[in-house]
Amino acid sequence: MHAFRTHTCGQLRASDIGETVRLSGWIHRKRDHGGVLFIDLRDHYGITQIVADTDSPALPVLDRLRVESVVTIDGAVKARAEGTTNANLATGEIEVFALEVTVQSQAAELPMPVAGDQEYPEDIRLRYRYLDLRREKVHANILLRSNVIASIRRRMVEQGFTEFQTPILTASSPEGARDYLVPSRVHPGKFYALPQAPQMFKQLLMVAGFDRYFQIAPCFRDEDARADRSPGEFYQLDFEMSFVTQDDVFNAIEPVLAGVFREFANGRSVTEGAFPRIPYRESMLRYGSDKPDLRNPLVIADVGEHFRGSGFGLFAGLVEKGAVVRAIPAPGTAEKSRKFFDDMNDWARSEGFAGLGYATRKGGEWGGPIAKNHGTDGMDKLAAELGLGPDDGLFFAAGKEAEAAKLAGLARTRVGQQLGLIDENRFEFCWIVDFPMFEYDEEAKKVDFSHNPFSMPQGELEALETKDPLEILAWQYDIVCNGVELSSGAIRNHRPDIMYKAFEIAGYSKEQVDENFSGMINAFKYGAPPHGGSAPGIDRIVMLLAGEPNIREVVVFPMNQKAEDLMMNAPAPVTARQLKELSIKVVGEGAAQPVG
Numbered sequence: 001m002h003a004f005r006t007h008t009c010g011q012l013r014a015s016d017i018g019e020t021v022r023l024s025g026w027i028h029r030k031r032d033h034g035g036v037l038f039i040d041l042r043d044h045y046g047i048t049q050i051v052a053d054t055d056s057p058a059l060p061v062l063d064r065l066r067v068e069s070v071v072t073i074d075g076a077v078k079a080r081a082e083g084t085t086n087a088n089l090a091t092g093e094i095e096v097f098a099l100e101v102t103v104q105s106q107a108a109e110l111p112m113p114v115a116g117d118q119e120y121p122e123d124i125r126l127r128y129r130y131l132d133l134r135r136e137k138v139h140a141n142i143l144l145r146s147n148v149i150a151s152i153r154r155r156m157v158e159q160g161f162t163e164f165q166t167p168i169l170t171a172s173s174p175e176g177a178r179d180y181l182v183p184s185r186v187h188p189g190k191f192y193a194l195p196q197a198p199q200m201f202k203q204l205l206m207v208a209g210f211d212r213y214f215q216i217a218p219c220f221r222d223e224d225a226r227a228d229r230s231p232g233e234f235y236q237l238d239f240e241m242s243f244v245t246q247d248d249v250f251n252a253i254e255p256v257l258a259g260v261f262r263e264f265a266n267g268r269s270v271t272e273g274a275f276p277r278i279p280y281r282e283s284m285l286r287y288g289s290d291k292p293d294l295r296n297p298l299v300i301a302d303v304g305e306h307f308r309g310s311g312f313g314l315f316a317g318l319v320e321k322g323a324v325v326r327a328i329p330a331p332g333t334a335e336k337s338r339k340f341f342d343d344m345n346d347w348a349r350s351e352g353f354a355g356l357g358y359a360t361r362k363g364g365e366w367g368g369p370i371a372k373n374h375g376t377d378g379m380d381k382l383a384a385e386l387g388l389g390p391d392d393g394l395f396f397a398a399g400k401e402a403e404a405a406k407l408a409g410l411a412r413t414r415v416g417q418q419l420g421l422i423d424e425n426r427f428e429f430c431w432i433v434d435f436p437m438f439e440y441d442e443e444a445k446k447v448d449f450s451h452n453p454f455s456m457p458q459g460e461l462e463a464l465e466t467k468d469p470l471e472i473l474a475w476q477y478d479i480v481c482n483g484v485e486l487s488s489g490a491i492r493n494h495r496p497d498i499m500y501k502a503f504e505i506a507g508y509s510k511e512q513v514d515e516n517f518s519g520m521i522n523a524f525k526y527g528a529p530p531h532g533g534s535a536p537g538i539d540r541i542v543m544l545l546a547g548e549p550n551i552r553e554v555v556v557f558p559m560n561q562k563a564e565d566l567m568m569n570a571p572a573p574v575t576a577r578q579l580k581e582l583s584i585k586v587v588g589e590g591a592a593q594p595v596g
Contacts, residue, residue, distance in 0.1 A: 004072055010046020014093045016077045021096060023048060024072040024104065026134065027065060029115050037062055040115075041073065041096075042134075049086075049095040050075065058098035068107035068114055068134070074100040122552075127566040129557055141554045144264065145542045149216055151263055152237055152538075155256040161214040161239060166201035168194060168218070173516075178222035180232075188583035194220035197535060199454075200520050202240040203492055206531040207523045212252075214239040216538060224561075227550050228484060228540055231563035234551075236487065237541075240533035246475055246491055249532050250275070250431060257479070257486075257536065261427050264545045271429040275479075279434040288326070288397075288409020290435075293483030294428035296416035300408045303327045303396075306382045312373040315357075318398050325398045326408035327386065330415055334362035334391035340418075341368070344395060347414065353407045357396035364390040413483070427544065429481050434458075437474040438505060448506050451476045454520075455490035456530075457502060464501045479536055481544060489534025496524050 004024040012021065025043035032038075037059055039050040050073055052059040058073065065071065075096040086092030111127075112120045114134045125132045132138055153163070172179045172193035179193040195201075197219045205213045217238040225231040237256075241249060254275055261270045276294070283290050286299050304325040307315035315325050333340065341358040348356035359379060360367040366379045374382075388394070395415065397407040416422045437457045439450035447469050455474040457463050463472050475491035493499050499521065503513045513521060542554040552558040559565050579585060 008045035009041050009043040009048045010090050012048060012077055012091050012094050012096070014079065017079050017094060019077045020074065020099075021077055022072060022074050023050075023096065025070070026114075027062075027067050027069050027071060027107075030062075030067060032063075039098075041071070044139075046090055048091045049080070049089075050098050051078075051095050052098040056098050058101040061101045061103065062098065065103065066107045066109065068110060068131075069103065070105040070107075072102040072104055073098050122560060123566060126552075126558065126560055129567050133556070138553065141542070141546045141548065142556055144546055145538070145554055145556075148260060148264060148542050148545065149538060151260050152256065153216070155259055156214045156237070156239065159212070159252055159256060161212040162210065163215055164205060164210070164213050165215060166195070166198040166205075166217065170195050170201075171519075173200075180220045180222050183582040183584055185581050185583075196221050197236070198238050200517075202238060202533065203454075203494075203520060203531065204523055206240055206242045207526070207528045211242045212239070213241075213533075217535070222563075225559075225563070228543065230539060230551055230555055230558055231561065232559050235538040236535040237538060238533075238535040240531060242529040242531045244491070244530065244532055246433070246477065246532065249489065249491070249534065250277075250477075253479075253534060253536070254429075257429065257481075257541075260541070261481075261545065265427065268425045268427060270427045275429040275431050277431045277433050280432055280436065281434070283432050284405050284409075288405045288407070288412055289483070290432050290478065291480050291483055291485045292430065292432075293413065293416075293422065294430055295422045295424075295426050295482060296412060297421055298329055298331075298412045298416055300412055301327045301386055303382055303386075306378060306385075307374065310374050310378055312370055315370075315374075315396070315398055323399050324401045324404050325396055326404050327382070328395040328397070328408055328411050328415060329386060329388060330358075330393035330395055330419070331389065331421075332391055332419065333360070333393040336360075336393070341393065341395075344411065344414065344418075348397075348407060348411065351407075351410060353397075353403070354399070356407065356411055357398065359394045359396075361388070361393050362391060370396065424547075427481055429479065432478040432480060433476075434473045435476040435478075436470065437472040437476075437502070438469040440470060446507055449502075452488065452490050453502065453506065454493050454499070456493045456532075457498070461495075461498050461501060464498065464505060469505050475532070477534070479534065484540055484544060486540055487534045487536040489532065491530070491532035494524055494528040494530055496521055499524070 001022055006022045009023055009025045023041055025041045028040040028042035028047060030037065030039055035054050037052045039062060040047050041050050052062050073096065075098045077094050078097055080093060080095050110131065112124050112131055114131060117137065133142065169182060169192040172181065172191065173196065177196055179196065182192040182194065184190045184192060198215065198217050202213055215238045217236055218233055219236055220233050223229065223231060241252060258270055278292065280290055283292055285302060288300050302324060304319045307325055308319045310316050319325065341360060344358065345356045357370050358368055359371040366376060371379045395411050397404045397411060435451045437450065438447050441448045451474060455476045458473045458475055459467065477490065478488050479486040493502065500510050500513060539551050539554060543551050546554050548554055557567065
């Protein structure tokens with residue numbers, strides 16, 4: 001017999017009744033029924049019920065052990081008594097009568113329970129993550145993550161992609177987020193950077209003649225945590241393709257993402273056919289966001305012209321000054337009290353906005369100050385244009401375009417949630433396309449890149465030389481699912497002349513481009529194919545599939561919001577000897593400078 005087990009704790013069935021077996025695992029739960037002890041023995045694969053009574057020499061040993069102690073049990077497989085089977089367990093028809101027990105490891109008193117679904121403070125969960133990972137839900141999330149990655153790999157290979165590994169120690173980039181820096185021992189005063197993404201390397205692989213690359217790539221950014229972004233590190237499905245148009249990229253990755261989501265949807269529906277393509281400006285107008293949740297049926301409308309010269313002086317005055325008015329439908333709110341609308345206005349103010357106007361409607365009769373001042377005819381005309389019913393209310397966001405769009409987008413989401421309009425059993429994908437290449441930076445008082453400086457402008461060099469920079473669109477695109485941005489991508493700018501011109505418009509000299517992006521620009525001078533790609537986030541994909549609101553629930557060993565690893569006590573001070581080897585001395589809290 002094997003030293004530790006003949007079967008796993010999820011393996012035994014009714015067909016094994018009468019067998020003598022050996023199981024090893026953790027004591028998940030204990031139930032003392034007056035001389036009869038029931039134990040749920042757990043391992044990675046499942047749970048088996050163990051029974052010990054006064055006839056079992058294992059009883060006194062098992063009785064004194066705490067839960068989460070690790071034991072090996074020899075016993076006989078028996079049928080459970082009639083009426084005590086457990087249909088929720090794969091092993092629920094049987095139990096193992098303990099004949100002998102070996103204690104492999106005794107557990108101390110637990111800082112947090114493993115059995116059950118009770119919530120515990122994040123700092124305790126992260127400090128004792130190895131215990132947290134034993135909990136059923138978290139354990140299942142991490143297994144889901146592994147299975148999702150395996151599925152992605154298989155599907156990418158089937159699409160003709162080849163996996164490569166790119167460097168972890170690289171050069172710091174002046175663009176993008178803040179780098180994590182690594183001091184060089186052999187080059188005093190110089191630093192490597194951990195890659196924010198394999199962007200340049202994957203493009204150089206295309207220049208090197210590899211046609212379809214992918215990698216489950218670790219990325220490192222010194223950014224603050226959010227619910228959908230881990231501080232420090234994250235993983236993405238990084239891919240790049242040569243000799244492709246935007247359509248080719250979409251056609252390659254859509255089957256991978258849709259296939260993975262269908263495989264793990266667990267009864268939820270997934271977008272059928274090609275993903276909808278929504279131009280950036282249309283998305284900002286209709287949904288108030290470039291990350292629209294298409295499960296929400298509400299559509300925002302620009303209604304400023306309805307108020308030009310109208311009786312509602314506030315909106316009329318704003319429109320005359322060039323502001324916009326956006327309307328968000330509130331369907332079926334006739335039976336809602338005035339408090340519902342006032343609460344939405346209070347919510348908008350709590351978000352830092354001036355407020356959220358509204359008009360109520362019941363049986364075709366309008367209510368509220370906006371409707372009273374704008375007049376019944378004006379409101380009826382507005383409702384007809386928007387396709388509203390006689391019991392549908394309206395919310396209004398007014399102000400400068402960017403601010404009004406943001407408020408309208410947030411209000412659309414909140415109204416959808418408050419009215420129960422969002423179907424939680426769907427995965428709705430879309431592409432956001434046609435991003436502007438440039439934007440005007442009000443603070444710096446200059447034109448700058450709006451998205452990705454290495455994207456190919458639509459119209460290429462001719463557009464850069466002849467068009468208003470703020471009217472130029474780029475071959476840039478985002479993949480969005482249920483309001484979560486999975487990735488940004490682009491058809492790349494592979495021509496040095498176009499790249500120099502694009503950077504010139506943004507205020508960079510040729511010398512600055514050569515200095516900051518020498519590896520890429522030099523490579524492009526030796527023949528580069530047209531290429532493009534993207535990088536959907538693995539963590540976000542798994543978060544969506546697991547139905548988790550926070551990305552830390554699908555990461556094996558996450559850091560807290562302060563980018564601290566409470567379990568391993570990182571970051572932490574290092575010894576004077578280590579600092580000396582690296583030619584670094586600590587000057588103040590968190591500051592360092594080269595020695596000598």
